[in-house]
Amino acid sequence: MKCPFCGFEESKVTDSRASTAGDVIRRRRECEKCARRFTTYERVEETLPMVIKKDGRRELFDRKKVLSGIRRACEKRPVTLDAMEGLVDSIERELVESQDKEVPGTRIGEMVMSRLRSLDEVAYVRFASVYRSFRDVSEFRAELDLLARENGANKLDEKVPGS
Ligand SMILES: [Zn+2]
Incomplete structure (x- = not known):
């Protein structure tokens, strides 16, 4: 979504709201270059x-x-x-x-x-x-172990709730 002020391509969405019919989305955007704000109306099927x-x-x-x-x-x-x-x-x-x-x-x-x-x-x-919603603690544990293995560390251990 091009900035209408400076033409820069990247903008950050600060707020999105669908119209009551749900087919148009109004977006508040902030240009990542000049930081000016503008509003766009985008059709849902195009977005x-x-x-x-x-x-x-x-x-x-x-x-x-x-x-x-x-x-x-x-x-x-x-x-x-x-x-x-x-x-x-x-x-x-x-x-x-x-x-x-x-x-x-x-x-x-x-x-x-x-x-x-x-x-x-x-x-x-x-x-x-x-x-x-991990089915049980062991499933949760397995996920943590996987992370820890990837990091070569066990620094997540202290954060395991209830273990
Ligand atoms: Zn701009």
């Missing part, structure tokens, strides 16, 4: 795919909802709100570029997880434990 919920219903991609899940996972972690916004931005970009009409909600969860993982491991594990 983001509909999200397929577990019960089969479709809903608009809800940026706020995704962000709030990330914020919960990042609570008291050294992750800036900017980084979290950037994470959601990159998910939105990938969804737009996929040009899929519909995407399962689970895929968005996976997209969040893969990004959180490189941002902050503790936040990743928190998000994953809520999102995947």
Whole structure:
């Protein structure tokens, strides 16, 4: 989305709102170069795919909802709100570029997880434990062990709840 002031291609979405009919999305954007703000109106079918919920219903991609899940996972972690916004931005970009009409909600969860993982491991594990609702402690443990192995360290051990 080109900045109307300086023509720069990259902008950050600061707010998204669907019209009552749900077919147009109004976005507040901030240019990443000149920092000026502008509003865009984008047709849904040209932007983001509909999200397929577990019960089969479709809903608009809800940026706020995704962000709030990330914020919960990042609570008291050294992750800036900017980084979290950037994470959601990159998910939105990938969804737009996929040009899929519909995407399962689970895929968005996976997209969040893969990004959180490189941002902050503790936040990743928190998000994953809520999102995947690990069936039992051993499953959760296995995920932590996998992370620890990849890091060649066991620094996550102290963060395991209830073990
Ligand atoms: Zn600009």
